[in-house]
Amino acid sequence: MSQSPDTRSIHVCVRETHLSLEKASAFVDAGENGAALLFVGRVRNHNLNKPVSGVSYDAFAPLAETVMGEICVEAQAQFGPDLRLYIEHFKGYLPIGGISVIIAVGSPHRAPAYEASRYLIEELKKRVPVWKKEHYLSGDSEWLDGTSLVENP
Numbered sequence: 001m002s003q004s005p006d007t008r009s010i011h012v013c014v015r016e017t018h019l020s021l022e023k024a025s026a027f028v029d030a031g032e033n034g035a036a037l038l039f040v041g042r043v044r045n046h047n048l049n050k051p052v053s054g055v056s057y058d059a060f061a062p063l064a065e066t067v068m069g070e071i072c073v074e075a076q077a078q079f080g081p082d083l084r085l086y087i088e089h090f091k092g093y094l095p096i097g098g099i100s101v102i103i104a105v106g107s108p109h110r111a112p113a114y115e116a117s118r119y120l121i122e123e124l125k126k127r128v129p130v131w132k133k134e135h136y137l138s139g140d141s142e143w144l145d146g147t148s149l150v151e152n153p
């Protein structure tokens with residue numbers, strides 16, 4: 001059975017409004033921390049040799065937030081219980097340059113901060129049920145293949 005995230009040191013949210021770098025930084029800031037890292041995922045103007053005009057993200061927020069919380073608890077278990085962790089993912093349409101995900105990590109030391117940050121984004125991409133629809137300059141759009149919620153045998 002998974003452990004519930006400690007909301008004093010872990011923040012997870014799927015948001016349909018602007019994601020704030022300032023809020024992320026403030027959450028992971030603490031007097032004992034000598035390291036703070038921010039990972040910012042943005043919509044890029046191309047994918048698979050196609051010019052992109054924007055991306056729509058969809059998610060069932062309660063499930064996505066549960067999985068994000070589990071990933072954060074795992075990161076604290078692996079890289080240090082004193083980590084402060086923040087994950088927010090956008091839901092809705094974003095133009096080129098729009099912020100789709102923010103991951104912030106606060107830690108007393110840099111090595112665990114880097115390790116935890118990498119773990120959070122890689123596990124989010126593999127496990128969190130967020131769906132992505134790309135919109136192309138040609139006027140076409142398509143849902144991209146994601147990761148299945150059920151593993152195949």
